[in-house]
Amino acid sequence: xxxxxxxxxxxxxxxxxxxxxxxxxxxxxxxxxxxxxxxxxxxxxxxxxxxxxxxxxxxxxxxxxxxxxxxxxxxxxxxxxxxxxxxxxxxxxxxxxxxxxxxxxxxxxxxxxxxxxxxxxxxxxxxxxxxxxxxxxxxxxxxxxxxxxxxxxxxxxxxxxxxxxxxxxxxxxxxxxxxxxxxxxxxxxxxxxxxxxxxx
Amino acid sequence: xxxxxxxxxxxxxxxxxxxxxxxxxxxxxxxxxxxxxxxxxxxxxxxxxxxxxxxxxxxxxxxxxxxxxxxxxxxxxxxxxxxxxxxxxxxxxxxxxxxxxxxxxxxxxxxxxxxxxxxxxxxxxxxxxxxxxxxxxxxxxxxxxxxxxxxxxxxxxxxxxxxxxxxxxxxxxxxxxxxxxxxxxxxxxxxxxxxxxxxx
Numbered sequence: 463x464x465x466x467x468x469x470x471x472x473x474x475x476x477x478x479x480x481x482x483x484x485x486x487x488x489x490x491x492x493x494x495x496x497x498x499x500x501x502x503x504x505x506x507x508x509x510x511x512x513x514x515x516x517x518x519x520x521x522x523x524x525x526x527x528x529x530x531x532x533x534x535x536x537x538x539x540x541x542x543x544x545x546x547x548x549x550x551x552x553x554x555x556x557x558x559x560x561x562x563x564x565x566x567x568x569x570x571x572x573x574x575x576x577x578x579x580x581x582x583x584x585x586x587x588x589x590x591x592x593x594x595x596x597x598x599x600x601x602x603x604x605x606x607x608x609x610x611x612x613x614x615x616x617x618x619x620x621x622x623x624x625x626x627x628x629x630x631x632x633x634x635x636x637x638x639x640x641x642x643x644x645x646x647x648x649x650x651x652x653x654x655x656x657x658x659x660x661x662x
Numbered sequence: 663x664x665x666x667x668x669x670x671x672x673x674x675x676x677x678x679x680x681x682x683x684x685x686x687x688x689x690x691x692x693x694x695x696x697x698x699x700x701x702x703x704x705x706x707x708x709x710x711x712x713x714x715x716x717x718x719x720x721x722x723x724x725x726x727x728x729x730x731x732x733x734x735x736x737x738x739x740x741x742x743x744x745x746x747x748x749x750x751x752x753x754x755x756x757x758x759x760x761x762x763x764x765x766x767x768x769x770x771x772x773x774x775x776x777x778x779x780x781x782x783x784x785x786x787x788x789x790x791x792x793x794x795x796x797x798x799x800x801x802x803x804x805x806x807x808x809x810x811x812x813x814x815x816x817x818x819x820x821x822x823x824x825x826x827x828x829x830x831x832x833x834x835x836x837x838x839x840x841x842x843x844x845x846x847x848x849x850x851x852x853x854x855x856x857x858x859x860x861x862x
Contacts, residue, residue: 617846618847621843622847622851625821625822643818646817646821649818650815650818650819650822651854652854654854
């Protein structure tokens with residue numbers, strides 16, 4: 463049990479919430495469990511998160527933000543845009559695969575939460591697509607990519623590679639051919655961005 | 663109730679099975695229900711399909727084959743390979759969307775069945791990928807596509823467009839932007855096939 467003398471921050475509450483979710487599962491975890499784990503009253507928790515739904519959404523957002531945070535460093539890297547794009551897609555696949563593989567119960571829990579979360583997933587996809595768009599934009603500037611609309615291309619690349627980051631494919635990620643499949647799809651999309659305009 | 667005088671063919675049994683599944687749902691539908699709908703003994707059904715699992719797998723295969731059958735005409739068409747590829751992907755999206763939208767209960771039923779089916783889904787994907795590979799191969803022959811391995815490219819195109827045919831995305835297919843998203847992903851993959859080798 464955490465010492466009550468520590469300041470009760472939103473971050474501490476979210477940490478405890480994740481632990482409670484891991485232990486009790488999404489159906490049973492309550493705000494009272496979270497308060498108990500922190501050694502505080504449930505009123506103290508509600509002062510930071512006004513409803514149970516708000517708390518669940520915040521912990522989901524925190525979980526998703528961990529991935530976007532990891533990836534953002536690649537966007538601003540100084541390698542060539544095409545290499546950055548490949549690295550970014552590989553890092554996204556690796557992060558999702560790690561989340562699904564290392565802690566399957568917590569992953570399953572978050573699958574339930576992302577399903578009920580209001581805007582957390584949509585915001586996460588917007589974040590990731592914006593990162594992709596920045597990489598594609600820098601490729602357009604250096605002349606390695608050709609696209610009239612980096613934002614739209616980013617969305618297409620994100621969707622075309624969905625098999626390697628969308629949780630509905632989590633079962634496939636440990637299949638023997640997954641890495642080869644990933645590389646082939648990345649190759650196809652990178653070539654699609656690189657391609658010149660259609661010959662008439 | 664069907665007249666018992668008609669010859670009891672596998673096709674008639676499968677038709678009746680689909681109707682029983684539609685009415686009772688996958689959890690409750692039994693071989694006895696199928697036999698009753700046909701006005702025959704369940705022994706007669708078992709003469710064609712030795713187990714309930716075999717019957718369920720056969721009806722699933724029939725449902726999936728309907729889509730591959732519709733698409734196969736496009737493969738052998740005489741338009742340019744790139745146009746055929748676009749038509750084929752659009753027809754696949756349309757077929758899946760129609761199945762999901764027009765008869766959601768039956769679609770949900772088949773989602774349960776495809777999950778339990780032994781090789782039906784794998785075979786279906788192999789069929790579809792082979793059709794795609796033939797179109798890509800003919801594009802390589804006419805010089806419109808560049809790929810060392812049409813089979814591998816077909817697999818990549820199939821996976822890259824998964825959002826528009828994989829049932830796990832069925833909910834997204836009626837969203838306002840679905841058609842635009844589809845076109846952007848098709849454009850990206852077609853350009854990826856068209857693209858020349860990377861400049862060094």
